[in-house]
């Protein structure tokens with residue numbers, strides 16, 4: 001096993017105007033560690049989409065990022081309502097966002113598809129009434 | 142073309158320009174943030190009418206060169222301060238997004 005660097009964040013579910021702080025911090029950390037800009041961009045966007053989803057759909061949660069030499073693993077975990085139909089949620093354009101959230105520019109139903117597109121692996125484990133865990137992996141070699 | 146050169150050439154208002162020498166390559170127009178994050182490319186200029194705090198995070202994480210606010214949209218001071226801290230360039234214009242894109246496209 002190679003050594004990894006680990007970052008942990010609590011994602012506040014109350015304030016979605018300032019949401020995204022964990023992703024911005026991870027971007028900064030990866031830049032300091034010298035990762036290539038395109039990798040940083042993919043990690044940042046995938047994590048931000050997931051972070052925003054936890055804020056607007058699940059009342060917040062936690063984000064854990066493991067940085068290895070050859071890959072970055074992001075685990076987003078919440079105790080929100082869960083996703084009843086994951087295939088449907090993964091479709092471009094599908095969204096249950098409220099008008100309030102839409103007025104901020106979210107709710108296009110493109111977040112989960114973006115997360116899939118920008119990562120090499122993505123797994124969604126969700127139980128209705130219990131919560132959702134999303135694991136994403138980006139390879140860096 | 143750099144952000145400063147673009148600002149000068151088209152008389153755009155510099156709302157906050159912490160990195161004016163940044164080079165612009167291509168552009169993207171849009172207001173739905175996940176579309177922007179999915180489609181905009183690094184170093185693009187991003188034309189939008191959205192003005193809330195989230196545009197700063199989206200611009201920063203997508204690594205666009207500058208945001209151009211169309212239709213005379215203005216920002217709250219807290220948004221400007223955050224953009225300054227994150228090194229996000231923001232310009233503004235009274236023109237609409239279509240007109241701005243048509244103007245800028247040949248240069249970038």
Ligand SMILES: Nc1ncnc2c1ncn2[C@@H]1O[C@H](COP(=O)(O)OP(=O)(O)OP(=O)(O)O)[C@@H](O)[C@H]1O
Pocket residue numbers: 049053054057058078080081082083089090094095096097105106107108109110111112113132175176
């Ligand atoms: N963590 C989550 N907990 C519960 N439901 C979720 C979660 N993440 C996503 N969803 C559900 O999946 C749908 C699709 O998510 P997706 O991120 O693709 O779109 P969106 O968040 O609605 O809009 P956008 O991301 O384009 O702003 C959401 O509308 C929501 O119903």
Ligand SMILES: [Mg+2]
Pocket residue numbers: 049052053107110111112175
């Ligand atoms: Mg989303």
